[in-house]
Amino acid sequence: MAPDSRARLFGTDGVRGRANEDLTAELALDLSVAAAHILGESGALARNPVALVGRDPRASGEFLESAVVAGLASAGVDVVRLGVVPTPGVAWLVKHLGADLGVMLSASHNPMPDNGIKFFARGGHKLDDALEDAIERRMGESWQRPTGAGVGRITDNTAPVEQYVAHLVASLGEDETDAISLAGLKVVVDTANGAAFRTGPGALEVQGAEVITLHSDPDGLNINHECGSTHPESLQAAVVEHGADLGLAFDGDADRCLAVDADGSMVDGDQIMAILALAMKEAGTLAHDTVVATVMSNLGFLNAMREHGITVLQAKVGDRYVLSEMRRGGYSLGGEQSGHLIHARYATTGDGVLTGLHLAARMVATGKSLAELASVMTKLPQVLVNVPGVDKARSTSDAVLNEAVASITAELGSSGRVLLRPSGTEQLVRVMVEAETPERAQGVADNLAAVVRTRLAL
Numbered sequence: 136m137a138p139d140s141r142a143r144l145f146g147t148d149g150v151r152g153r154a155n156e157d158l159t160a161e162l163a164l165d166l167s168v169a170a171a172h173i174l175g176e177s178g179a180l181a182r183n184p185v186a187l188v189g190r191d192p193r194a195s196g197e198f199l200e201s202a203v204v205a206g207l208a209s210a211g212v213d214v215v216r217l218g219v220v221p222t223p224g225v226a227w228l229v230k231h232l233g234a235d236l237g238v239m240l241s242a243s244h245n246p247m248p249d250n251g252i253k254f255f256a257r258g259g260h261k262l263d264d265a266l267e268d269a270i271e272r273r274m275g276e277s278w279q280r281p282t283g284a285g286v287g288r289i290t291d292n293t294a295p296v297e298q299y300v301a302h303l304v305a306s307l308g309e310d311e312t313d314a315i316s317l318a319g320l321k322v323v324v325d326t327a328n329g330a331a332f333r334t335g336p337g338a339l340e341v342q343g344a345e346v347i348t349l350h351s352d353p354d355g356l357n358i359n360h361e362c363g364s365t366h367p368e369s370l371q372a373a374v375v376e377h378g379a380d381l382g383l384a385f386d387g388d389a390d391r392c393l394a395v396d397a398d399g400s401m402v403d404g405d406q407i408m409a410i411l412a413l414a415m416k417e418a419g420t421l422a423h424d425t426v427v428a429t430v431m432s433n434l435g436f437l438n439a440m441r442e443h444g445i446t447v448l449q450a451k452v453g454d455r456y457v458l459s460e461m462r463r464g465g466y467s468l469g470g471e472q473s474g475h476l477i478h479a480r481y482a483t484t485g486d487g488v489l490t491g492l493h494l495a496a497r498m499v500a501t502g503k504s505l506a507e508l509a510s511v512m513t514k515l516p517q518v519l520v521n522v523p524g525v526d527k528a529r530s531t532s533d534a535v536l537n538e539a540v541a542s543i544t545a546e547l548g549s550s551g552r553v554l555l556r557p558s559g560t561e562q563l564v565r566v567m568v569e570a571e572t573p574e575r576a577q578g579v580a581d582n583l584a585a586v587v588r589t590r591l592a593l
Contacts, residue, residue: 147455158250167202187215224334300334320498328350331389339495364384381396383487390485391474391485425446519565530557535586540553
């Protein structure tokens with residue numbers, strides 16, 4: 136089944152869609168065959184390739200996993216099924232075990248009916264745009280099928296997931312034996328009924344934290360449903376109710392983490408990154424005293440980092456673009472406001488459980504509450520308005536719109552900023568405004584959205 140030539144199959148984070156409607160078993164199988172071929176031609180696969188395949192608990196992941204495994208094995212790839220595991224667990228295990236390819240079935244924070252396929256090349260890195268495009272072009276082409284002993288073999292092995300958990304714990308020290316203890320810390324963990332329902336609480340408990348779990352009973356249908364990082368309200372209430380020191384919210388595949396302080400207030404990815412950046416600079420492990428953020432990072436984060444002598448580089452939205460910039464410059468920390476944080480020393484992608492562990496460890500090491508640590512930056516009110524049904528391709532070329540953006544930018548000065556960003560997956564333009572007050576930000580955003588709606592009308 137060849138992909139639609141009018142639209143790119145791969146989005147900002149793999150191939151994603153409504154399972155069994157957009158993302159079918161046939162598509163998953165063909166995609167896996169094409170990926171095996173292209174990665175082999177690129178030199179990413181060894182002569183006898185091995186693939187690791189993991190998934191989140193979505194019901195649709197069961198049949199999609201079968202399709203992916205069938206496609207890989209039919210192309211001569213030996214497959215190890217890891218079962219339910221966080222996305223960063225698959226990435227790390229590909230590197231740690233020397234596998235040639237990794238596949239994760241997950242739609243991350245999206246609702247249960249959606250699903251997705253993410254590929255990792257040798258070394259545990261997500262594919263770049265060129266490889267993704269080559270895979271799309273290869274789909275549907277005829278190929279020489281192996282037979283007999285040439286077909287791939289399939290095994291089930293969940294034991295490596297324990298190695299991943301041990302790795303997370305060991306990151307809190309020089310090795311697993313001297314990792315900082317979290318004893319005395321009470322943590323509420325919302326696993327979003329997702330992939331980290333065991334590994335998240337388990338890693339914290341191993342280090343002595345008192346853990347209260349929330350939304351940690353996946354049934355294949357309840358992933359991300361009114362819980363996790365996209366719906367933290369119940370976590371905020373639970374932290375206050377239990378008198379906890381910290382709340383951690385993961386998404387469905389646990390590559391992101393948001394936090395809640397003892398008063399029930401949210402601590403987002405920018406604030407967490409600010410806390411960890413200062414800790415790493417203090418320890419001398421923040422490479423080049425630089426962090427990599429995205430264009431969506433709050434101006435308050437940029438101001439705080441500048442005040443502490445830390446340079447901020449801004450990449451496109453998407454953790455793979457953050458990682459690309461990190462690899463280019465040899466930087467050790469990067470992330471997004473949404474809670475995707477990448478610790479290059481320990482991971483090749485965003486890892487929510489890893490982030491949560493290091494945030495908890497910082498609280499223990501300093502003896503400070505999360506609210507105290509988060510006060511290092513002052514968030515400016517930020518408003519995001521989506522403008523659908525417009526020609527997003529003209530968002531950077533329309534002269535009148537550009538003039539409006541320039542005028543607003545000059546008017547806000549150093550007290551705010553404005554950003555127009557065409558969506559990578561939908562026919563809409565996102566208008567983001569930061570200003571000194573919520574009312575000011577909302578007013579500016581609404582006015583600019585009206586200009587976008589008028590100037591970019593289809």
